[in-house]
Amino acid sequence: MIKKLSISFVFTITAIVFGGVAVQAQSAPVSGKVELKKTDGTIVPLEGAMVEVFRTDIKSSGPADKTDKKGQFSFAGLQVGATFVISVSAPGASPSFLPGIKPGMDNIKFTLNEGDGRRLTPDEVRQAVAQGSGGGTGELTAEQKKQQEEYNKKVAEVTAKNEKIKQETAIIEASLKDGNAAYNAKNWDLAIAKYDEGINANPTFAGSAPVLMNNKGAALRERAVLTYNQNVKSTDPNVKVAAFTKVKADLGEAAATYNASLQILKNAQPGDIADPNIKASQTATALRGVSDSFRLMSQTEQVDDTKLEIAKTVIPEYIAAETDATRKEQAKMIMGDIYRVTGDAENAIAEYRKVLVDSPNNLDAMAGLGLSLVNQGYIVLEEGKANRDKTKEESGKATLQEGANYLQTYASAAPDGHKYKADALGLIESLKAEQKIAPQKVAPARKRP
Numbered sequence: 001m002i003k004k005l006s007i008s009f010v011f012t013i014t015a016i017v018f019g020g021v022a023v024q025a026q027s028a029p030v031s032g033k034v035e036l037k038k039t040d041g042t043i044v045p046l047e048g049a050m051v052e053v054f055r056t057d058i059k060s061s062g063p064a065d066k067t068d069k070k071g072q073f074s075f076a077g078l079q080v081g082a083t084f085v086i087s088v089s090a091p092g093a094s095p096s097f098l099p100g101i102k103p104g105m106d107n108i109k110f111t112l113n114e115g116d117g118r119r120l121t122p123d124e125v126r127q128a129v130a131q132g133s134g135g136g137t138g139e140l141t142a143e144q145k146k147q148q149e150e151y152n153k154k155v156a157e158v159t160a161k162n163e164k165i166k167q168e169t170a171i172i173e174a175s176l177k178d179g180n181a182a183y184n185a186k187n188w189d190l191a192i193a194k195y196d197e198g199i200n201a202n203p204t205f206a207g208s209a210p211v212l213m214n215n216k217g218a219a220l221r222e223r224a225v226l227t228y229n230q231n232v233k234s235t236d237p238n239v240k241v242a243a244f245t246k247v248k249a250d251l252g253e254a255a256a257t258y259n260a261s262l263q264i265l266k267n268a269q270p271g272d273i274a275d276p277n278i279k280a281s282q283t284a285t286a287l288r289g290v291s292d293s294f295r296l297m298s299q300t301e302q303v304d305d306t307k308l309e310i311a312k313t314v315i316p317e318y319i320a321a322e323t324d325a326t327r328k329e330q331a332k333m334i335m336g337d338i339y340r341v342t343g344d345a346e347n348a349i350a351e352y353r354k355v356l357v358d359s360p361n362n363l364d365a366m367a368g369l370g371l372s373l374v375n376q377g378y379i380v381l382e383e384g385k386a387n388r389d390k391t392k393e394e395s396g397k398a399t400l401q402e403g404a405n406y407l408q409t410y411a412s413a414a415p416d417g418h419k420y421k422a423d424a425l426g427l428i429e430s431l432k433a434e435q436k437i438a439p440q441k442v443a444p445a446r447k448r449p
Helices: 122-130 142-184 188-201 209-231 237-266 276-300 305-321 325-341 345-358 363-386 390-413 421-435
Strands: 027-037 043-045 050-055 061-066 072-079 084-089 096-101 108-113
Touching: 027 050, 027 084, 050 072, 050 122, 061 072, 084 108, 084 122, 096 108, 096 122, 142 188, 142 209, 188 209, 209 237, 209 276, 237 276, 237 305, 276 305, 276 325, 305 325, 325 345, 325 363, 345 363, 363 390, 363 421, 390 421
Parallel strands: 027 108
Antiparallel strands: 027 043, 027 072, 050 061, 050 084, 084 096
């Protein structure tokens, strides 16, 4: 049975902090120029003209400004999505107005005629607009109209993008809530499906995808452990094979999902995640998730060897980042165990030796090294016999001897019932009987400088 303790994690985050999600386009500037056409036909900039902005979609007044020496005016920002009318008046001039003004328009030109200097009231302006009067002297040039069309297109794009983000956010929040509820109810299938809904809504966004991926990875591991424990004692080989195939698939997918989360977090842009503590927490969860997924693969002996590159890259990162001494030492064993389970004795030997250099009393590393050395020794010995290569036969014998030495050292130190003790003692007896190899004392491993 695989103990539940081996996959205990924190995956109860129930809210996502979205950073930099909405597209910012809430206001935009408007600017232009006012001129005066005199009775003699000359046109000059009109300084001190009052330029007022009114909403036409609702009864609301906007900002006001006076023109400078060049007759120019500007408003820093008008609300996107609203429609405005600009009214212009000045001493000695006839008033004018221009409807249909939208944020983002610039170089709007007003040409006033000489007149009584009257100032139109907001109600007069709105009434004139309602009656279809265009004001007469305010106008947009062909270039301004082109600019307005381009701006309207941008506004439409922004609006569509914000609506898409709004819909994605709703899906993500619902899937996280439903996924966590299913997880807490131990409905792993539903939890995984719900987390996938949220991931698929925006699979690369660092503000949400890592949380969902880490939670999905945890659910996949839970399902794998449940499947293994329910079928490990089955006497039907077909049932057992089918179940273990599912275990391998779930643990492999869990490792890949955690790794995808880790890569998104590494590539996150400033502002994607509002709280740096969340990024650090999710990174730690992803690193530990990869490590534990492969540890479970070795414990169940269901290693997805198509994911080994993930293990080679991420597990050293996890070891470097882990602050818990016990977990760090456990993680150092993972690569050796994976190689041993997959039959790669040579690499398993190298990994176990690394562990014993730092932790010479690690019983699991002693046993793993002894078992792997015996496996490798038999391989080399048989190759030597097949090719009539005495040198290789001797090398195989030497490796078997070293394996027997480590197995005896382990068996002498391990308490009764330790997971590898029975296998170790059985191998030692076989080596004595078949290869005439008796265990010898093992020299302690040298510490790395």
